[in-house]
Structure formats: structure tokens, C-alpha cells
Amino acid sequence: MKSILFVCLGNICRSPIAEGIAKKINPQMRIESCGTGSWHVGEYPCSNSVKISALHNVDISNHKARQITKEDIKYFDYIIALDESNLNDLKAMGADNAVKLGSFGFKNEDVPDPYFFPGFEGFELVYDMINVCVKNLLDDLK
Numbered sequence: 047m048k049s050i051l052f053v054c055l056g057n058i059c060r061s062p063i064a065e066g067i068a069k070k071i072n073p074q075m076r077i078e079s080c081g082t083g084s085w086h087v088g089e090y091p092c093s094n095s096v097k098i099s100a101l102h103n104v105d106i107s108n109h110k111a112r113q114i115t116k117e118d119i120k121y122f123d124y125i126i127a128l129d130e131s132n133l134n135d136l137k138a139m140g141a142d143n144a145v146k147l148g149s150f151g152f153k154n155e156d157v158p159d160p161y162f163f164p165g166f167e168g169f170e171l172v173y174d175m176i177n178v179c180v181k182n183l184l185d186d187l188k
């Protein structure tokens with residue numbers, strides 16, 4: 047069975063949501079997430095990501111952030127970047143097969159980085175974008 051790796055910057059806001067939604071749709075599939083950066087390694091997801099996911103019955107509270115490795119790039123069949131900057135970083139690491147999540151439903155738009163959002167509202171938008179695109183991605187893989 048194919049494997050998927052979702053990649054954002056910190057692995058505490060966006061990619062854990064994508065991982066949680068995808069695992070709920072297909073619990074059998076090898077699905078992980080990570081960040082290109084190392085600042086938050088070992089941390090749980092940000093509280094608003096945990097909250098918005100829980101409101102949709104997706105539990106990401108046990109996830110712990112990790113940074114991408116060269117082995118990930120060799121191992122995963124699908125490497126999915128949350129925004130253009132993540133995609134560029136992945137390509138620079140040699141992930142020729144990386145694509146942007148937004149290409150599965152949001153006109154290839156970036157999923158905005160909610161880390162500096164002042165309130166909770168932006169997390170609804172981010173969740174909805176990720177939800178639509180992850181569903182379409184998994185439909186495409188069927």
C-alpha cells in the first residue's frame with residue numbers, strides 16, 4: 047500500500063491536521079507528517095490545531111513534531127507540501143515527487159500558516175482547506 051508524508055514548516059499547526067484527517071479516512075495506510083524546520087521537534091501540536099481537529103472528531107493530541115530526514119524522501123511514495131515554501135525546501139532536498147496539497151482542490155493555493163494568526167477563526171479556514179484537499183487526494187489514490 048502507498049504511503050503519504052505531509053510536510054509543513056513546524057509540524058505543529060498544519061501538517062498534523064492533514065495527517066489526522068488522512069488517517070481517519072484510511073487507517074490502514076502509512077501516513078505521517080513532519081516539518082522542514084527543527085524549532086518545535088518533540089512538541090505537541092498547537093492548541094488551536096488540536097481544538098479545531100477535535101471539533102471535527104479528529105484526535106491529533108498525541109502527535110509529536112519531527113523534522114524531515116533524507117530517509118523520508120526515499121521512503122514515502124507521496125510527499126505533500128502545505129505551501130510553496132515547503133515545496134521549494136523539499137525540492138531542494140531532492141524530493142522530486144513532492145507536490146502541493148492545494149493542487150488537490152484549492153487551485154494550487156497555499157494552505158496559510160496559522161502560527162501567527164491572532165485568533166481561532168483562521169484555523170477554521172485552514173481546517174476546511176486541508177479537509178477538502180486531503181479527501182480529494184485520497185480519492186485520487188483509490
Ligand code: 4NP
Binds near residue numbers: 054060
Ligand atoms: P506549521 O506552523 O508549519 O503549520 O506547523 C508553524 C509553526 C511554527 C513556526 C512556523 C510555522 N515557527 O516559525 O516557529
